[in-house]
Amino acid sequence: MVAVDLAEVSTEALMAEIQHRLDCTRKPEKRIILIGPPGCGKGTQSPRIKHEHCLCHLATGDMLRAAVAEKTPLGLEAKKAMESGALVSDEIVIGLIEEATQKPECSKGFILDGFPRTVVQAQKLDEMLAKRGQSIDKVLNFQVPDSLLVERVTGRWVHPASGRSYHEKFAPPKVAGVDDLTGEPLIKRKDDNAETLKARLGAFHSQTTPVIEYYSKRVVALKADRPQDEVASSIAQAL
Numbered sequence: 001m002v003a004v005d006l007a008e009v010s011t012e013a014l015m016a017e018i019q020h021r022l023d024c025t026r027k028p029e030k031r032i033i034l035i036g037p038p039g040c041g042k043g044t045q046s047p048r049i050k051h052e053h054c055l056c057h058l059a060t061g062d063m064l065r066a067a068v069a070e071k072t073p074l075g076l077e078a079k080k081a082m083e084s085g086a087l088v089s090d091e092i093v094i095g096l097i098e099e100a101t102q103k104p105e106c107s108k109g110f111i112l113d114g115f116p117r118t119v120v121q122a123q124k125l126d127e128m129l130a131k132r133g134q135s136i137d138k139v140l141n142f143q144v145p146d147s148l149l150v151e152r153v154t155g156r157w158v159h160p161a162s163g164r165s166y167h168e169k170f171a172p173p174k175v176a177g178v179d180d181l182t183g184e185p186l187i188k189r190k191d192d193n194a195e196t197l198k199a200r201l202g203a204f205h206s207q208t209t210p211v212i213e214y215y216s217k218r219v220v221a222l223k224a225d226r227p228q229d230e231v232a233s234s235i236a237q238a239l
């Protein structure tokens with residue numbers, strides 16, 4: 001975590017943060033899953049949902065990429081599958097989520113982004129939550145036709161530390177190649193190319209769409225091929 005000198009933070013920003021934390025104490029707990037193909041906008045919508053409902057945002061793809069970058073044993077094991085567009089093993093991602101959901105920033109609940117991606121992962125998640133007396137409240141199904149995803153994914157730029165994403169045409173950063181908030185460089189993900197996307201979409205349709213059926217009673221379908229603000233208001237209604 002980056003140390004911040006509070007003397008340099010404006011009084012307005014500090015007060016807004018305190019007010020937000022007070023508001024958060026009154027929010028009900030929520031546990032949400034975001035499901036959708038690569039490039040459907042889950043990562044883009046997550047910061048708003050996180051702020052509004054005081055949740056933590058857990059993206060297994062971001063966690064795995066961090067492990068690959070740090071060359072941890074888990075990262076080394078996951079790397080090959082990720083680069084080919086296949087899924088990594090259920091055990092690896094279940095372990096990551098089991099640990100992450102217990103962090104203090106998840107005390108009001110969580111947004112799961114990119115997990116569960118198989119029915120086995122969903123079953124294990126439900127078992128884990130049941131042991132804690134918890135359950136999933138809503139599953140948001142981001143629907144975007146495959147034909148739109150190639151341009152969305154191949155034009156994407158990412159800030160690895162935060163998971164913030166930009167698009168060179170649809171949502172460019174203020175300065176090309178640089179994150180708006182930190183000024184740090186943006187990167188292109190290795191798997192954001194047309195060929196790997198085919199494999200990732202294949203995995204989504206064969207292994208992840210059954211998860212939507214698994215949660216059928218709690219699923220809300222969202223037309224996610226619309227402008228960001230329209231998708232955001234549909235999400236606000238759904239939650």
Ligand code: AMP
Binds near residue numbers: 064088113114115118
């Ligand atoms: P994402 O950032 O969600 O597009 O994920 C990038 C890659 O990480 C995927 O193509 C998979 O190889 C891997 N991955 C992320 N989440 C999972 C998961 N829940 N189960 C298996 N593999 C995953």
